[in-house]
Amino acid sequence: MPASLTEGRVSRRLISFLLPILAGNVLQQLYNSIDAVIVGRCVGEHALGSVGVSQPIVGIMVALLIGLGVGTEILIGQAIGREDAPQIKRTVDTLFTAIMLLSVVLAAVGFFTATLLLRAIRTPAEQMEGAVLYLKYIFLGIPGIAGYNTLAGMIRATGNSRTPLKFLIYCSALNGVLDLWSIRSLGMGVEGAAMATAVAQTVSFLLCLRYVNRYSRNMRYDPRHLDFSVNTLKAGVRCAVPASIQQGAMSVGMLLLQVVVNGLGSSAVTAYTIGSRIDSFAALPIVNIGQGLAIFTSQNLGAGRPGRVREAKRLSLMWAYCIGALLLVVLWGFGGGMARFFGATGETVKMTEDYVRILSLGYFAAGYFTVVHGLIRGTGNTFAPMVITIAGYWLVRLPAAMLLQGPLGYLGVWLSILIGWVFAFGATLVYYHSKRFQSSLSAWGPREG
Secondary structure: OOOOOOOOOHHHHHHHHHHHHHHHHHHHHHHHHHHHHHHHHHOOHHHHHHHHHHHHHHHHHHHHHHHHHHHHHHHHHHHHHHOOHHHHHHHHHHHHHHHHHHHHHHHHHHHHOHHHHHHHOOOOHHHHHHHHHHHHHHHHOHHHHHHHHHHHHHHHHOOOOHHHHHHHHHHHHHHHHHHHHHHHHOOOOHHHHHHHHHHHHHHHHHHHHHHHHHHOHHHOOOOOOOOOOHHHHHHHHHHHHHHHHHHHHHHHHHHHHHHHHHOOOHHHHHHHHHHHHHHHHHOHHHHHHHHHHHHHHHHHHHOOOHHHHHHHHHHHHHHHHHHHHHHHHHHHHHHHHHHHHOOOOOHHHHHHHHHHHHHHOOHHHHHHHHHHHHHHHHOOOOHHHHHHHHHHHHHHHHHHHHHHHHHHOHHHHHHHHHHHHHHHHHHHHHHHOOHHHHHHHHOOOOOOO
16 A cells, blocks of 8 residues: 555655656546547548547546546545455445446437537538547446446555556557557558447456455455345445536537537637647646645545645646646647647648647646646535536536537637636635635644544
């Protein structure tokens, strides 16, 4: 087990905790980005747009599974802390079984409704055929995606963050090889890229399952001998609801924004796809700082050490602002080159460059609310970040996109994202410094004894 986050230098503990998580999330993003680069270069811009237009739909399905995964990590971590081996086994059997059953249902529904879903979001005609093929293959891989994310979370709950990372390194390489083989050698097009991603994620899942069954006695999973508990399932759902609602609402919000972009033509769709890929990588370090701070906060407040939480918040904000400054320089200066790297040409390059430049102005605001939301969640309050995030998407970003697309075109949609971030920054700043939250934070400690 790793050293406790409640002891030692705050900076050293926080960095050592964050780095493996960051590396794993970067590799997760590589799956989709490898698809984008290879599809854009080997198949063409329309094919790349077909991949991008499918992503919000997949995101909604995956978001429904994230909540139960979060609940699983929390409950297993608590049981490990209590050294309650029977409850560890019961939690694994109950929640992993429920997640896998749900993933199979979602995969079947998604596969048979792919065309209907894409029509509902006004997918451009020239990208429809490729998008349907891509989406169907991705849906077939949903159980593998769900299985890997759940089991990786279980392994991390034991204090081991390196093993899931090792499996992802193997499978990222596999994903790239399968992409090139299926597209260039077999001539499969976008469906080849989707197949490569689905197979690679499934291999990650099977490696995690093999590891758990071989090396973790209390977490072995055998469908023939399940210790299924309705009460444990209810506890997992209670832990999952806020995360599920937030993730689902964000995914639906992104889907509706995709609908707005789809109405601007195929070049805008491709630019939005490439820009979103770049943003997903650029924002990862900031997102991971927020995730790590949430766990750091929960442990230290539980130990009655709020001073360490305040120091961690100060360090986390400093790191986030430094990352924001670096992103401003890089994205403002090299946005066009990045677009061409993904295979963009003509007006798509300019649209993508405008997208990343506008977003680069907002990473300071995004850094603040992402870090502070992590601290707030660490106190056990997941409701406030959920409300602020949903409001930023549904009440600010989407209306702004619809209002501004008329006079400003695609620039109006790009600006709506920045406006949503500024709103979330202001709302988070007000809430964090409110008497209500500061009083709840002070109530945690220091602990006596």
